[in-house]
Amino acid sequence: MxxxxxxxxxxxxxxxxxxxxxxxxxxxxxxxGFPDFPVAPALVNLVSGAMKNGWNQYAPMPGLPLLRHGISQKIEKTYNTTANADTEITITAGGTQALFAAITALVFEGDEVIMFDPAYDSYDPVIKLNKGIPVHLELKAPFFGIDWEEVEENITTKTKAIIINTPHNPTGAVLSELDLLGLEKLVIKYGIYVISDEVYEHIIFDNKQHESILRYPGIYANGVAIFSFGKTFHATGWKTGYMVAPENITKELRKMHQFNVFATNTPVQYGIAEYIKNEENYLxxxxxxxxxxxxxxxxxxxxxxxxxxxxxxxxxxxxxxxxxxxxxxxxxxxxxxxxxxxxxxxxxxxxxxxxxxxxxxxxxxxxxxxxxxxxxxxxx
Ligand SMILES: Cc1ncc(COP(=O)(O)O)c(C=O)c1O
Structure with missing residues (x-):
């Protein structure tokens, strides 16, 4: 057979x-894409301390409340906006699993999803696994920017979502406030969803500010923002990240998460919950x-x-x-x-x-x- x-x-x-x-x-x-230098000893001590203290069993499905509340406070400090720890934040096995949950929750058979090449390698196959149709547009030389007019021309009655990634792997480009305002207009006009891959939120240079969709209410109402502690804390092997979305979307995201991994690594969640209290650990x-x-x-x-x-x-x-x-x-x-x-x-x-x-x-x-x-x- x-x-x-x-x-x-x-x-x-x-x-x-x-x-x-x-x-x-x-x-x-x-x-x-991983560092060849060590994770901060203080964070390693917190995680191994959690193991030694016996925090080795299943975490709650959406993630430890302690960590979700810590992330909620971090979001308030970093982006001057709120995300409810109980209803809007879910801890995932890294950015990749959050992307899987978001695409799987939002994309149905025949739905088109606009994405931009060059692109991170998981978007296209996961759209296809869900019987969706990836619509590949190209970032424009020389700066690898998005042509929003071209995006609008490619929106059809079947367009379900747009995937963006800023700061961008592999080009190092970042989206500007104007980009996000352009996107917000389209989201409001056409009622499409946005999956925003922001795993490099803290790795941004030349005094630029990271433009998270969390700061744009018109996008966030239809959005899922995806983050990775692996990137922020030089610990890609720990595969721990999170997704932030409004309550109605989070309900669906958590169904995908529940039957995919149920919950993620407990001691790492305890360690990070303590470590992110100090913004000097990521700023x-x-x-x-x-x-x-x-x-x-x-x-x-x-x-x-x-x-x-x-x-x-x-x-x-x-x-x-x-x-x-x-x-x-x-x-x-x-x-x-x-x-x-x-x-x-x-x-x-x-x-x-x-x-x-x-x-x-x-x-x-x-x-x-x-x-x-x-x-x-x-x-x-
Ligand atoms: C653009 C982008 N998105 C998502 C991921 C996945 O993040 P994680 O390692 O937390 O699964 C990566 C990892 O390289 C990435 O570069």
Whole structure:
């Protein structure tokens, strides 16, 4: 009997492929998006303390009240708006599971969902799993911005939702107040939902302010905002995040969450609940990562790679146009094998693998890793 696939075109992700290649060829790994420096010892102590204190059984389905109330206060401090801890905030197994719950709750058979390429790799398959139709528009060069007129032209009677991501992986672009106002107009005019991937909310540079949908009532009324503690606390392996949505949407999100994971890791929730009380544990992130971005760009200034300006996230695109005519996939493979440095080709973030001569590097790395990487890149 042949097994039918619900996602026949989904292959092993490029992140897994490049990381394996990095290991096989003993290459410096700037490919996958995770820090190579440790989680703050204070946070590790809080989590391990929770384990030692016996907080090792199921958490309540929507998440520990202590953590949800902490997040509610954090939202008030950060975005000057309120989200009810009991009815609007749900703790998830990272941003990825929140995206899964949000898309699954909102998208029905035949619904169209507008998304923007280059895009994070989970949006398209999860829309398809729910028998929805992903409508891929492209972010516009040179700044990878959204053309809101084009978005409006693509809204049909079947359009159910729009997925946005700011700060944006892989381009490092951020949406402005004008973008959010443009989106708000469309949401009100056409009654569509917004799934807002904000996992890099605190990693934003050049004194820019993160424009969360939480600050735009017309969007938030139809919105789900998604966050990740993995990104904020250098702990991607803990897979802990949350989603924030109005009560009527949250009710549906929690049904998806309940039958997907039920509840997430209890001791991590206890540890983070205590840790987020102190805003010094997340507010310095822009300064911390901007220093890494600038250091790496400086180290590469004598190389033939050209940096595309990064306003947020810990990723940066580098053009290799002056070096080679290879496709970006060939270039990334060649660099891993021959020069022992692993990056991610940008074309994989496009529906049809656009020809684009950028490689994505992750600069969430120690000084030593960045120096080693720059030394190699300057010789290519
Ligand atoms: C844009 C974007 N959204 C969501 C996620 C997933 O976040 P998490 O690791 O918390 O599942 C990532 C992780 O790389 C991401 O880059």
């Amino acid at each position: 042949s097994l039918q696939s619900k996602l026949p075109n989904a292959a092993t992700s490029i992140f897994a492929i490049m990381s394996k290649m990095a290991t096989d060829y003993n290459a410096v790994n700037l490919s996958q 310095p992130l822009p300064k911390f990562y901007q220093a890494k971005r600038d250091k790496f760009a400086k180290l590469l200034s004598s190389s033939r790679f050209e940096a595309h300006h990064c306003y947020g996230t810990y990723f940066q695109l580098f053009s290799y146009d002056k070096i080679s005519n290879k496709s970006d996939v060939e270039m990334a493979e060649w660099m891993t094998k021959e020069h022992k440095i692993a990056t991610i080709p940008t074309s994989v973030f496009y529906k049809n693998g656009k020809h684009i001569k950028y490689l994505r590097i992750c600069f969430a790395k120690s000084e030593k890793t960045l120096e080693q990487a720059a030394e190699i890149l300057c010789k290519i």
